[in-house]
Amino acid sequence: MIELHAIERRYAMSGQTVRALDGVDLAIARGAFVALTGPSGSGKSTLLNVLGCLDRPDAGRYALDGVDVQALDDEASSELRNRRIGFVFQSFHLLPRLSVLENVLLPLRFARVPDPQAGARAMHLLERVGLQDRVDHRPGQLSGGQMQRAAIARALVLQPALLLADEPTGNLDSKSAADVLALIGEVHAGGQTVVLVTHDADVAGVAQRQIRLRDGKIEHDSAH
Numbered sequence: 001m002i003e004l005h006a007i008e009r010r011y012a013m014s015g016q017t018v019r020a021l022d023g024v025d026l027a028i029a030r031g032a033f034v035a036l037t038g039p040s041g042s043g044k045s046t047l048l049n050v051l052g053c054l055d056r057p058d059a060g061r062y063a064l065d066g067v068d069v070q071a072l073d074d075e076a077s078s079e080l081r082n083r084r085i086g087f088v089f090q091s092f093h094l095l096p097r098l099s100v101l102e103n104v105l106l107p108l109r110f111a112r113v114p115d116p117q118a119g120a121r122a123m124h125l126l127e128r129v130g131l132q133d134r135v136d137h138r139p140g141q142l143s144g145g146q147m148q149r150a151a152i153a154r155a156l157v158l159q160p161a162l163l164l165a166d167e168p169t170g171n172l173d174s175k176s177a178a179d180v181l182a183l184i185g186e187v188h189a190g191g192q193t194v195v196l197v198t199h200d201a202d203v204a205g206v207a208q209r210q211i212r213l214r215d216g217k218i219e220h221d222s223a224h
C-alpha cells in the first residue's frame with residue numbers, strides 16, 4: 001500500500017541543515033498496524049506527515065496505492081489526503097466552538113455528502129466510539145479520552161484506507177489511553193491500515209510491527 005524509497009526531508013536551521021528524514025526506505029502492506037518509535041527529534045512526526053501528504057519530501061519516491069504522490073500538485077494531493085487518509089493528533093485538534101457532532105460532520109460536509117446520509121454516518125461513528133450521549137457537547141466539556149475518541153470518529157467518518165495517529169495517547173491518563181488504543185486496535189481489525197507514532201514502548205507493543213527511527217534513519221524494523 002505504502003512504498004517509500006530514499007526519502008529525504010531537510011530543514012535549514014540557522015545555517016545548519018537538519019536531516020529530519022535521511023534516506024528512508026519502507027514498505028507497508030495494506031491492513032498493517034505499524035508503530036513508529038524513536039527518541040524525540042528522530043523524525044517520527046516528519047515521516048507521519050510525509051505519509052499523510054501533509055509534508056513533501058525533498059527527495060525520494062512515495063507511492064500510495066500505486067499513486068506517485070510527489071507527482072501530484074497541491075490540489076490533487078489534498079484530494080488524495082481527504083479521500084484516503086484519516087489523522088489523529090496528540091492534542092485532538094477539535095474545533096472548540098462546534099459540538100462533537102458538528103466536528104464529526106465536518107469531513108462529510110467538505111466531501112459534499114448529502115445531509116441525511118451525513119448525519120446518519122456521523123452518529124454511527126459516534127456510537128462506535130461510545131460518545132452517543134455526548135454529541136451536543138462542546139469539546140471543552142469532554143474528558144481528554146472522550147475528546148480523542150471524538151477525534152477518532154472524525155478521522156474515520158470518510159472510511160479512510162489509512163489511519164495515521166501522532167502520539168494519540170500522549171495527553172491521556174492510562175485508562176483513557178487504553179480505551180483509545182483498544183479503539184485503534186478495532187480499526188486495524190476492521191481492515192484499515194494504521195500507522196501510529198509513539199515514544200512509549202507499551203503503546204508500540206500493541207502494533208504488529210515496530211519501526212524505530214534515529215537521526216532520520218530507520219534504525220530497527222521488527223519485520224526484518
Ligand code: ADP
Pocket residue numbers: 011012013018019020038039040041042043044045046047
Ligand atoms: P519526532 O517526531 O521524532 O520528535 P520530528 O519529525 O518532529 O521528530 O523532527 C525531526 C527533526 O526535524 C528534529 O531535529 C526537528 O527539530 C526537525 N524539525 C521538524 N520540523 C521542523 C520544522 N518545521 N522546522 C525546522 N526543523 C524541524
Ligand code: ADP
Pocket residue numbers: 045089090091092093166167
Ligand atoms: P500534535 O501532537 O497534535 O501534533 P503538537 O503540539 O505535539 O501537536 O505538535 C504539533 C507539531 O509541532 C508537530 O508536528 C511537532 O513536530 C511540532 N512541535 C511540537 N513541539 C515542538 C517544539 N517544542 N518545537 C518545535 N516543533 C514542535
